[in-house]
Amino acid sequence: MSSDWSPGEVHETFTEWALAQGVIANKVRPARFPGRGLGMIATEKIEAGEFVVKIPTTLILTREKIPSSFRSQFREDTRVQAIMAAYLTCASAEELAPYDLWRKTWPTRQCFEDSLPMLWPRSLGGLTWPDTDPNDSPSKMNYLPPCISGTWNQVKQGRALKQYESDHQNLVKQQEKRIRTAWEDVKAAIPDIDWKGFSYHWLILNTRSFYWVAPDQEAPEDRNDAMALLPFADYFNHSDIECDVKFDESQYTLSATENYESGDEVYMNYGSHPNDFLLTEYGFFLDKHDSDCIYLDDIIFRDLASPEKQEELWLNQYYGDYSVTSDGVCYRTEVAACLVYMEEEQWRNHVLEGSEEGFDEKKTNIIIQGWLKAYLSEAEVTVSALHTAMKSGAVPEAHHGKAEALIRRWAQIHRVLEGALSATSLSD
Numbered sequence: 001m002s003s004d005w006s007p008g009e010v011h012e013t014f015t016e017w018a019l020a021q022g023v024i025a026n027k028v029r030p031a032r033f034p035g036r037g038l039g040m041i042a043t044e045k046i047e048a049g050e051f052v053v054k055i056p057t058t059l060i061l062t063r064e065k066i067p068s069s070f071r072s073q074f075r076e077d078t079r080v081q082a083i084m085a086a087y088l089t090c091a092s093a094e095e096l097a098p099y100d101l102w103r104k105t106w107p108t109r110q111c112f113e114d115s116l117p118m119l120w121p122r123s124l125g126g127l128t129w130p131d132t133d134p135n136d137s138p139s140k141m142n143y144l145p146p147c148i149s150g151t152w153n154q155v156k157q158g159r160a161l162k163q164y165e166s167d168h169q170n171l172v173k174q175q176e177k178r179i180r181t182a183w184e185d186v187k188a189a190i191p192d193i194d195w196k197g198f199s200y201h202w203l204i205l206n207t208r209s210f211y212w213v214a215p216d217q218e219a220p221e222d223r224n225d226a227m228a229l230l231p232f233a234d235y236f237n238h239s240d241i242e243c244d245v246k247f248d249e250s251q252y253t254l255s256a257t258e259n260y261e262s263g264d265e266v267y268m269n270y271g272s273h274p275n276d277f278l279l280t281e282y283g284f285f286l287d288k289h290d291s292d293c294i295y296l297d298d299i300i301f302r303d304l305a306s307p308e309k310q311e312e313l314w315l316n317q318y319y320g321d322y323s324v325t326s327d328g329v330c331y332r333t334e335v336a337a338c339l340v341y342m343e344e345e346q347w348r349n350h351v352l353e354g355s356e357e358g359f360d361e362k363k364t365n366i367i368i369q370g371w372l373k374a375y376l377s378e379a380e381v382t383v384s385a386l387h388t389a390m391k392s393g394a395v396p397e398a399h400h401g402k403a404e405a406l407i408r409r410w411a412q413i414h415r416v417l418e419g420a421l422s423a424t425s426l427s428d
């Protein structure tokens with residue numbers, strides 16, 4: 001391994017310890033990758049299907065490993081992530097000693113402050129936390145992509161009259177709700193718990209945990225409660241590839257789904273997520289992401305504001321989640337565009353029975369293009385404001401890296417919209 005890739009002494013010592021404890025690393029070792037922190041490097045050729053890491057169950061950190069005297073302090077509905085984060089924050093040095101070498105390999109809180117929008121300065125769209133500097137005031141502009149912030153600069157946001165769940169919109173508010181609820185729950189049990197320590201461990205769990213259900217238990221209703229930390233396996237970075245992870249009562253097995261040459265980075269898949277989600281939850285986004293998408297809900301509900309139209313969408317299960325990729329808009333978006341100009345009955349017949357009465361492809365495409373152009377103009381205005389804020393010092397030098405990341409993300413959004421616009425042709 002060239003010295004550039006060397007993970008450093010802390011990681012080498014931990015790796016030795018992990019292997020001595022029964023972790024099996026098949027042709028992979030931790031290594032440093034520019035821009036991605038630590039990751040796993042192939043030390044030999046690996047074929048798709050070969051296992052790369054096995055972790056004995058005895059080594060993984062689950063809720064069940066936490067002493068019941070600690071767990072019993074919390075209300076019954078307290079989330080697993082909150083209890084585990086509280087334990088890692090409050091347990092004694094003696095209790096945490098078995099995890100010491102492992103914990104030293106984790107990123108610092110500063111890494112999270114640099115990469116996760118929720119911890120960014122308020123001027124860049126960060127939220128207000130117990131330790132936020134009171135002099136840090138929010139900017140008039142919203143620089144975060146709308147799927148992350150749920151707000152817009154140029155677009156007058158439409159109002160959804162129904163409540164619906166969307167996994168990939170309003171991301172920072174959903175994340176805020178999860179961590180604030182966790183914080184309230186742990187404070188109810190441990191009033192003097194430290195925010196910085198707790199939020200750090202909550203984020204460690206958020207960015208490094210794996211799906212896990214104990215052999216004698218049923219899968220919980222919410223899959224977020226089926227979480228465990230896996231030493232060594234948490235070195236894998238994410239890529240948009242197939243995923244092959246399995247567990248049983250004795251071990252957790254991670255296998256390669258691609259062929260790798262010696263020196264390649266070996267990846268796992270954290271789930272099929274658009275880039276705005278990866279940025280919000282994990283603090284990075286992919287340069288190349290074939291299934292990246294953005295959403296038009298806020299723009300579409302502006303044009304479908306009436307209760308009657310929204311009721312039609314709701315009853316026919318076309319309410320919200322209007323996605324756009326660089327290949328074009330989804331079918332739900334096309335259907336929503338038809339409802340802008342079609343009478344409700346005609347629309348219903350069109351959607352349910354394929355009737356062409358009242359349907360006009362050209363009109364549909366003009367409406368969709370209008371929505372895409374509104375988003376494009378949002379991207380242009382925001383990027384220009386970001387450049388101005390960097391030049392004027394409104395975004396201080398120390399945060400230019402974050403602003404530049406946002407400019408790169410907005411450029412991707414721009415490309416998605418341009419692609420979708422050319423896919424939505426206006427033939428005569």
Ligand SMILES: C[S@@+](CC[C@H](N)C(=O)[O-])C[C@H]1O[C@@H](n2cnc3c(N)ncnc32)[C@H](O)[C@@H]1O
Pocket residue numbers: 035036037038039105106107115207208234235236237238239281282283284285286
């Ligand atoms: C499970 S950890 C992976 C190990 C981590 N890179 C480290 O240095 O400890 C997940 C974190 O790794 C980083 N990461 C994962 N995949 C990445 C990628 N494709 N590009 C950049 N960073 C990535 C993000 O900071 C993410 O929150």
